[in-house]
Amino acid sequence: MSAPQTGPPLPGSPDERANLLGDCVHCGFCLPTCPTYVLWGEEMDSPRGRIHLMDQHAKGEPLGAPMVEHFDRCLACMACVTSCPSGVQYDRLIELTRAEVERDHPRPLRERAVRELVFRLFPYRRRLRALRGPLRAYQRSGLDRVVRRSGLLERVSPSLAAMERLAPPLGRAPRLPERVAARGDRRATVGMLVGCVQGEFFPDVNAATARVLAMEGCDVVVPRGQGCCGALSMHAGRADEARAFARRTIEAFEGVDVVVVNSAGCGSSMKEYRALLADDPAWARRADALSDRARDLAEFLAELGPRAERRPLPVTVAYHDACHLSHAQGVRAQPRALLAAIPELTVREIADPDICCGSAGTYNVLQPEAAGELGDRKAANVSATGAELLVAANPGCTMQIAGALRRRGAGIAIAHTAQVLDASLRGLGRDALIERGS
Structure with a gap:
């Protein structure tokens, strides 16, 4: 007779799922924070409704097309996680569910x-x-x-x-060297993730990130062996693929004290490596160490503290909270503080900041109609601020909101937090910043 299991349930096991499902008390606090419930008012397109479907499936209901459609419509934006008074780990539940869908459900x-x-x-x-x-x-x-x-x-x-x-307008693609030296006395040595979409579609953001870090006294290491962090695969339920990407990323960044990430989705995923590889004896400790060292750019700069002189930027900006930065990583105050510290720059808030813009990794490609509605909603709220520039810290959000603003005919430029800081530290001025963000 085997001894009873002690300790927490194994990751991905029925016991883990049962524990997570049991945390939900169906209070409904998640409903007004859920983008798809806000759009359609359908219970099964809310976190509470999807948890009900997950529970039905756990009790034997097969993964039919109607059930899978409700799971596919979820953006996994995690707004429900931060609004839940019971601490329901919906992010983990949808991740487990999507892995099962990918494994067992035949798609057309x-x-x-x-x-x-x-x-x-x-x-x-x-x-x-x-x-x-x-x-x-x-x-x-x-x-x-x-x-x-x-x-x-x-x-x-x-x-x-x-x-x-x-697809954003494409210009020349500057390539970063493997090492960017600190300006003045070195304060830290950091690794920098260049990302996939960020690296190829928004290379200027990476260049600005490296310059800002160097001007703040950091040696910046850009490993050539790095590849995808696995974010898209992880959030789509392609667990084995995500693990392979994670192992390669861990290897690439071992040896640096901090890994700085300027893409919200990537940073969120790297902080989740400890859960992704928890049941892999050869990688669990290394994954845990990488998760501890991963920092969003704004988070790291806030911890480091300013050294380089901020020069005036007379511009009004609206700051967009990327879901995987605000909900997944809890990074909200830091980017606002960094922007507010720039002389003559004014930060305006966007209405309903916690409602996703509709990007959500691959969501705007796989669910284009719902994503379009959410993008239009976000663009209207951005336009209402009267800002000259939108600041966003995720390439998916930038592409999504830029497309929605174009549909409205709104001439609002978009820049990354790193580009705004870079313009201030280098004294480029307002016009150069707006032009770079156009």
Whole structure:
């Protein structure tokens, strides 16, 4: 007779799921914070409703298409986690559920094809890099406007049309050296994640990040062996794929005291490595150490404290809370404090800041209609601030909100927190910052 199990249940086990499901008391505090419930008012498209479906499945209800659709419609934005008075770990529940969906639920052929395209492209920098040249030529030729007016891609696949619309205007792509030396006395040595979409579609953000860190006294190490952190795979239930990406990332950054991340989704995932690899004896301790060392850029700069002189930037900005920064990492005050410390810069708040913009990793590609509604809602709230510049700290949010602002005809530039700090520290001035963010 085997001895009874002691200690916490194994990750991914039925006992873990049962414990997590039992935490929900169905109070409804999550409802007004859930983007899809706000849009449609449907109980099964709320966290409480989805937990009910998860419980039904755990008791034997099969993963049919209607049930899976409700799980697919979830943005995993985690607004419900921060609003829950009972501490329900909905983020873990949806992660476990999506892994089971990926493993056991047969999707239609067209849906499988789109998903394979997404996950065979976006986590691979070399593939994205190979796409840059043709995509840049396509944009510069004006063919993009012709295709959008024709509606051709929309008829072929709404997801492909969404991918085409979301692509930002592409310029030259500066490459970072493997090491950027600190200005003045060195205060710290940090590793820097360049990211996949961030690295190839927003290389100026990485360049600004490295400059800001160097001006604040950091030696910046940019390992050539780094790849995707696994964020997209982790949040889509592709657990084995996420683990493989995580192991490679851990190896790349061992040897540095801090890993600075300027993409909210990536930073959130790296802090979750300890849970992702908890049941892997060869990697659990290394994953735990990496999670301890991972810091969002704003979080790290706030801990480090300012040294470089802030020069005036007479500009009014609206700050956007990326879900995986505010809800997942609890980083809210730090970026606002960094911006507020810049002379002559004014920060304005956006209404309903906790409602997701609709980006959510691959959500705006796989669920384009719902994402479009949320993007339009966010763009309206951004426009209402009257700000000249929107500041966002996640590439997905930047692409999503930029597209929605274009649909409104709103001429609001978008920049990363790093780019605003870089402009102030270098004394570039307001016009240069607005131009870079356009």
